[in-house]
Amino acid sequence: MRERVAWSIILIWALAALIGPTLATGANVVDLDHILSWADAGGWLGYDDLGRPLGARLLVGARYSLLVAFWVVTVSASVGTTIGIVSAYIGGRTDHLIVRVIDIFLAFPGILLAIALAGLMGPGIDNVVFALSVVGWVGFARLARVQTLSLKHREHVQAAISLGSRSGRIMFKHLLPLLASPLIIEATFAVAGVVIAEAGLSFLGLGIQPPTPSWGSMIRDGTRYMLVSPHMVLVPGLTLMLVVLAINLLGDRLGDRLNVRRGGV
Amino acid sequence: MRGVFLPRLLSACVVVVGVCSLVFLLIHLVPGDPVEVILGESSQPADRAALRAALGLDQPIAVQYGHYLQQLAHLDLGQSMHSRKPVVDLLAERIPATIELAVAALTVAILIAVPLGIIAALNRDRVGDHAAMSFAMLGVSIPNFWMGPLLVLVFSLWLGWLPVSGRESSASLVLPALTLGTAMAAILSRMIRTTLLDVLGEDYIRTARALGLGRGRIILHHAMKNTLLPVMTLIGLQLGALLAGAVITEIVFSWPGIGQLTIEAIQRRDYPVLQGCVLIISLTYISVNTLTDVVTAWFDPRIRLRGD
Numbered sequence: 037m038r039e040r041v042a043w044s045i046i047l048i049w050a051l052a053a054l055i056g057p058t059l060a061t062g063a064n065v066v067d068l069d070h071i072l073s074w075a076d077a078g079g080w081l082g083y084d085d086l087g088r089p090l091g092a093r094l095l096v097g098a099r100y101s102l103l104v105a106f107w108v109v110t111v112s113a114s115v116g117t118t119i120g121i122v123s124a125y126i127g128g129r130t131d132h133l134i135v136r137v138i139d140i141f142l143a144f145p146g147i148l149l150a151i152a153l154a155g156l157m158g159p160g161i162d163n164v165v166f167a168l169s170v171v172g173w174v175g176f177a178r179l180a181r182v183q184t185l186s187l188k189h190r191e192h193v194q195a196a197i198s199l200g201s202r203s204g205r206i207m208f209k210h211l212l213p214l215l216a217s218p219l220i221i222e223a224t225f226a227v228a229g230v231v232i233a234e235a236g237l238s239f240l241g242l243g244i245q246p247p248t249p250s251w252g253s254m255i256r257d258g259t260r261y262m263l264v265s266p267h268m269v270l271v272p273g274l275t276l277m278l279v280v281l282a283i284n285l286l287g288d289r290l291g292d293r294l295n296v297r298r299g300g301v
Numbered sequence: 302m303r304g305v306f307l308p309r310l311l312s313a314c315v316v317v318v319g320v321c322s323l324v325f326l327l328i329h330l331v332p333g334d335p336v337e338v339i340l341g342e343s344s345q346p347a348d349r350a351a352l353r354a355a356l357g358l359d360q361p362i363a364v365q366y367g368h369y370l371q372q373l374a375h376l377d378l379g380q381s382m383h384s385r386k387p388v389v390d391l392l393a394e395r396i397p398a399t400i401e402l403a404v405a406a407l408t409v410a411i412l413i414a415v416p417l418g419i420i421a422a423l424n425r426d427r428v429g430d431h432a433a434m435s436f437a438m439l440g441v442s443i444p445n446f447w448m449g450p451l452l453v454l455v456f457s458l459w460l461g462w463l464p465v466s467g468r469e470s471s472a473s474l475v476l477p478a479l480t481l482g483t484a485m486a487a488i489l490s491r492m493i494r495t496t497l498l499d500v501l502g503e504d505y506i507r508t509a510r511a512l513g514l515g516r517g518r519i520i521l522h523h524a525m526k527n528t529l530l531p532v533m534t535l536i537g538l539q540l541g542a543l544l545a546g547a548v549i550t551e552i553v554f555s556w557p558g559i560g561q562l563t564i565e566a567i568q569r570r571d572y573p574v575l576q577g578c579v580l581i582i583s584l585t586y587i588s589v590n591t592l593t594d595v596v597t598a599w600f601d602p603r604i605r606l607r608g609d
Contacts, residue, residue, distance in 0.1 A: 136315060136316075136319065137319075139312070139315075139316050139319070140316055140319035140320055140323055141323075143316050143317075143319075143320050143583050143586060143587050144320070144323075144579070144583050144586075145540070145541030145542060145543075145544045145545045145582060145583065145586045146541055146542045146544070146545025146546065147545050148544070148545045148548065148563075148579060148582055148583070149579075151545075151548060151563065151564075151567070152327060152563075152567070152575060152579050153327065153331070155564075155567030155575065156327065156328070156331040156567075156575075157331055228442070232444045235444060235446070236444060236446055236549055239446040239549065239552075240548075240549065240552060240564060241568075242567065252446070255446060255447055255450065256446075258450070259450045259453075259553070262450060262453065262454050262458055263458050266454055269447075269450045269451070269454065270451075273447035273450070273451070276444065276447065277439075277442055277443050277444075277447065280442040280443075280444070281438065281439065281442040284438060284441060284442050285438065288438075
């Protein structure tokens with residue numbers, strides 16, 4: 037039951053990202069008659085401080101949050117996994133060096149590095165994707181490395197080595213498929229993390245820039261008018277929470293099903 | 302003994318040097334000219350060249366890097382481009398507020414997580430467990446830049462119990478600490494539940510039960526003691542998330558700490574200050590983690606005695 041609700045939320049999110057912006061043509065139209073006003077027939081979730089309909093802005097924001105999440109997780113998963121597998125497979129000094137680099141990146145707490153990077157490079161969706169990927173690859177690299185270390189002594193890998201298979205083939209044909217379950221779960225939680233991080237950067241004014249709507253900057257705009265129109269904070273925040281909750285829930289269920297325990301939690 | 306701690310400290314030192322280098326690279330390779338920021342876009346080329354020379358920015362990057370490490374070794378983080386004050390002084394001004402917030406948030410997290418974790422573990426797969434874990438799920442899914450405004454809306458604007466922002470009275474600490482603490486409480490309570498369930502399946506718990514010890518005594522005296530170490534390790538690791546979360550929480554509540562200074566530095570493109578903030582937060586995180594490792598090893602005879 038819960039799982040079905042979670043899937044529906046994600047489906048709506050994806051649909052909104054796909055066709056939302058075509059439906060929501062009025063997302064950036066300033067309407068002075070509707071400034072800060074509550075919901076009506078035209079704007080079913082109320083209006084913001086410039087009289088723009090929140091519902092339409094949410095739909096457009098959905099596209100950006102999904103886009104950023106998709107790119108960041110794709111880039112960091114492919115780069116991180118490759119580095120992790122190669123490092124563990126080659127071993128020796130290369131592995132030692134890569135472990136050090138991973139440790140150094142992990143020494144920056146949370147999204148601090150992304151905040152600094154996004155701040156230095158200036159706002160914009162490309163920079164957000166870049167900053168979050170620079171932070172994101174580490175988790176995948178660490179996971180892929182640890183898993184490969186325990187898998188590379190398996191018989192089928194040893195057999196492939198003695199049959200003279202090329203290293204690339206062994207890594208991506210014989211090792212990668214065995215890493216798939218933990219990596220998929222890591223990626224699921226990473227999507228939730230990136231959605232929050234993108235909104236966080238936009239909340240700080242370092243992400244997607246106005247007038248383009250982002251859920252994070254909508255929350256920030258809303259905090260200025262909380263007393264008169266709390267819906268400006270409540271609507272985007274609730275949307276963000278539902279999406280993240282749905283992804284986390286599915287990640288948990290997936291973990292139970294694939295029988296993977298996450299480190300630490 | 303030494304066999305456990307020394308390698309840990311050494312690798313922490315390597316990470317510290319690495320972090321300092323990465324921060325240097327970050328500041329120097331990312332586009333954006335600090336000289337133009339200081340003098341303004343309409344400044345004369347001659348003035349720019351003069352300032353560049355004065356700041357040492359005209360030298361090769363390797364020389365600049367050496368100079369930077371030398372400065373760091375003397376705990377000199379340079380001068381703010383905005384206020385001209387030494388960065389070390391600016392950081393010292395803001396550190397107490399962030400420590401206050403972090404300690405309060407940590408207290409909130411422990412106060413919520415310990416009972417919640419115990420309730421969940423003792424009622425495994427029953428209503429209590431589901432309720433506690435739903436709360437935990439909600440806690441990790443609500444970002445603090447929404448949690449903060451929500452709490453302000455309810456407790457400051459509607460009920461009028463607590464101040465909206467600032468750091469004037471002790472009451473102003475409540476909402477930021479709650480905002481920052483709940484996310485950590487969520488993760489912590491899940492961890493306590495899992496560890497406690499593992500421990501409760503151990504032989505010595507069965508023995509204690511067979512000896513007729515009361516349930517409360519078994520939980521508090523025998524079981525909780527053994528969840529302490531993994532929980533401590535997790536708290537050390539989570540402190541990173543707490544510090545990063547503090548940046549956003551401080552912005553939400555105008556809390557005058559390091560996080561607010563970081564964002565101010567970004568907005569003013571004040572590179573030395575930004576560099577100082579990132580360094581101090583990361584170095585704190587590394588120190589706490591190393592300390593946690595050492596303390597955990599000290600408390601756990603299985604690790605402590607292995608080196609001897």
